[in-house]
Amino acid sequence: MRADAQRNAEKLRAAAAELFQERGLKVPLEEIARRAGVSHGTLYNLFGTREALIDEVVTGLAADRLDETAEHALSFEEAREGFAYYVEKVCELQATDPAVADVVSGRYPAAECLMAICAQARDAATRIIERAQLAGAIRPDFTAEDLLVFFCVNALLAGAVADTEPDTWRRQVGFLLDGLNTETAQAPLSVAPLTSQQMYVVMGRLAGTP
Amino acid sequence: MRADAQRNAEKLRAAAAELFQERGLKVPLEEIARRAGVSHGTLYNLFGTREALIDEVVTGLAADRLDETAEHALSFEEAREGFAYYVEKVCELQATDPAVADVVSGRYPAAECLMAICAQARDAATRIIERAQLAGAIRPDFTAEDLLVFFCVNALLAGAVADTEPDTWRRQVGFLLDGLNTETAQAPLSVAPLTSQQMYVVMGRLAGTP
DNA sequence: AGTGTTCTTGGCCCTTGGGTCAATTTTCCG
DNA sequence: CGGAAAATTGACCCAAGGGCCAAGAACACT
Numbered sequence: 001m002r003a004d005a006q007r008n009a010e011k012l013r014a015a016a017a018e019l020f021q022e023r024g025l026k027v028p029l030e031e032i033a034r035r036a037g038v039s040h041g042t043l044y045n046l047f048g049t050r051e052a053l054i055d056e057v058v059t060g061l062a063a064d065r066l067d068e069t070a071e072h073a074l075s076f077e078e079a080r081e082g083f084a085y086y087v088e089k090v091c092e093l094q095a096t097d098p099a100v101a102d103v104v105s106g107r108y109p110a111a112e113c114l115m116a117i118c119a120q121a122r123d124a125a126t127r128i129i130e131r132a133q134l135a136g137a138i139r140p141d142f143t144a145e146d147l148l149v150f151f152c153v154n155a156l157l158a159g160a161v162a163d164t165e166p167d168t169w170r171r172q173v174g175f176l177l178d179g180l181n182t183e184t185a186q187a188p189l190s191v192a193p194l195t196s197q198q199m200y201v202v203m204g205r206l207a208g209t210p
Numbered sequence: 211m212r213a214d215a216q217r218n219a220e221k222l223r224a225a226a227a228e229l230f231q232e233r234g235l236k237v238p239l240e241e242i243a244r245r246a247g248v249s250h251g252t253l254y255n256l257f258g259t260r261e262a263l264i265d266e267v268v269t270g271l272a273a274d275r276l277d278e279t280a281e282h283a284l285s286f287e288e289a290r291e292g293f294a295y296y297v298e299k300v301c302e303l304q305a306t307d308p309a310v311a312d313v314v315s316g317r318y319p320a321a322e323c324l325m326a327i328c329a330q331a332r333d334a335a336t337r338i339i340e341r342a343q344l345a346g347a348i349r350p351d352f353t354a355e356d357l358l359v360f361f362c363v364n365a366l367l368a369g370a371v372a373d374t375e376p377d378t379w380r381r382q383v384g385f386l387l388d389g390l391n392t393e394t395a396q397a398p399l400s401v402a403p404l405t406s407q408q409m410y411v412v413m414g415r416l417a418g419t420p
Numbered sequence: 421a422g423t424g425t426t427c428t429t430g431g432c433c434c435t436t437g438g439g440t441c442a443a444t445t446t447t448c449c450g
Numbered sequence: 451c452g453g454a455a456a457a458t459t460g461a462c463c464c465a466a467g468g469g470c471c472a473a474g475a476a477c478a479c480t
Contacts, residue, residue: 039459153363160415170401179389191380205370249429
């Protein structure tokens with residue numbers, strides 16, 4: 001790869017990272033090219049698809065913060081508090097960074113690294129949920145799939161309110177957390193939980209991958 | 211208005227009602243015209259905008275069923291049961307009829323009748339919630355705005371799962387209902403409820419009216 | 421039936437965004 | 451420095467949808 005191409009790729013990665021964080025992963029490629037100061041043809045030359053570009057920058061965008069959050073959640077003495085922390089913190093990350101919202105929502109299933117991070121989030125959720133359930137802190141019929149679907153939905157809500165009421169999503173999170181307590185009346189759920197595959201399908205549709 | 215124009219308008223209303231129920235209020239106008247057997251130019255002639263067309267058919271599409279649901283909810287002896295019935299039933303209507311989902315979500319704020327129905331739903335929600343709160347059945351900090359926002363979010367979820375897992379939304383509804391019980395631990399909410407105006411803005415954005 | 425009014429038609433333009441490609445420019449290396 | 455190889459450019463194409471409008475068809479009144 002020639003030196004100028006190398007430089008352009010770097011500029012594009014930087015511009016993409018910025019714009020992804022500002023406006024989410026579906027920002028027009030053309031704008032990324034513009035911010036990088038190259039023509040959009042060059043972007044297609046160097047990366048080919050949006051997914052490839054995502055894969056090169058998304059780790060730095062989201063993985064670290066998500067991992068940290070999960071780790072910290074598991075370090076709480078009280079499993080319930082750890083769980084509540086995890087849910088709120090992930091939602092907060094989504095609300096403050098559209099790129100994280102899109103990553104957690106598994107938008108762009110064709111982006112391998114993205115989906116890896118998404119799967120990782122699912123695993124972390126499983127561990128945190130199971131720990132809380134073993135401690136008798138949250139209802140036993142709540143699954144990681146339920147939580148990830150909730151995250152997707154929260155991403156939409158948080159995105160919708162970002163510039164006017166940036167914190168309303170916290171109310172819905174509050175209702176959810178209270179609905180998961182073991183003490184709650186807990187009318188048994190009438191519907192089976194989603195499988196992992198079903199969850200990915202649902203998330204894809206929620207994110208609008210037609 | 212000439213007789214043929216009258217006939218065409220009727221055919222268009224019928225086609226619109228059908229397609230709105232099948233695919234939601236944002237179905238391409240061009241398809242409505244095609245199903246009605248006229249050119250899309252005619253549709254623009256007779257109605258001008260999508261909103262005008264919506265206004266002429268939406269009452270029949272949604273108002274009756276929503277009213278009935280609210281009325282029935284208020285006829286329960288137990289306020290809590292009435293409330294739970296209302297939430298589940300509205301969500302079910304949304305899940306089985308994309309047009310209802312769009313109406314409740316207040317998509318197309320420019321459509322007067324639509325917004326009237328939406329406001330009516332909000333009033334009904336207020337009455338049902340207040341009754342349940344007076345009976346001590348649900349938490350006092352839950353507002354009609356919270357519920358309408360939840361409905362919007364549910365509309366998105368239900369739409370996303372309609373053809374594969376048409377009932378998953380019931381799980382999230384179950385969590386919400388359990389989260390609203392008065393017995394629940396009820397960590398106080400950290401965020402103020404939305405005002406009515408704010409709610410409409412949020413709903414508009416959720417529905418994707420840019 | 422004639423004739424003026426009203427409707428319909430379908431082609432055309434606009435916008436957004438993804439994607440392609442021939443011609444041009446830049447780089448690199450002998 | 452010169453020329454081959456590599457990269458860049460920006461014009462162009464496509465698709466979906468909304469919307470406009472001049473020409474022609476249908477209607478209705480006399």
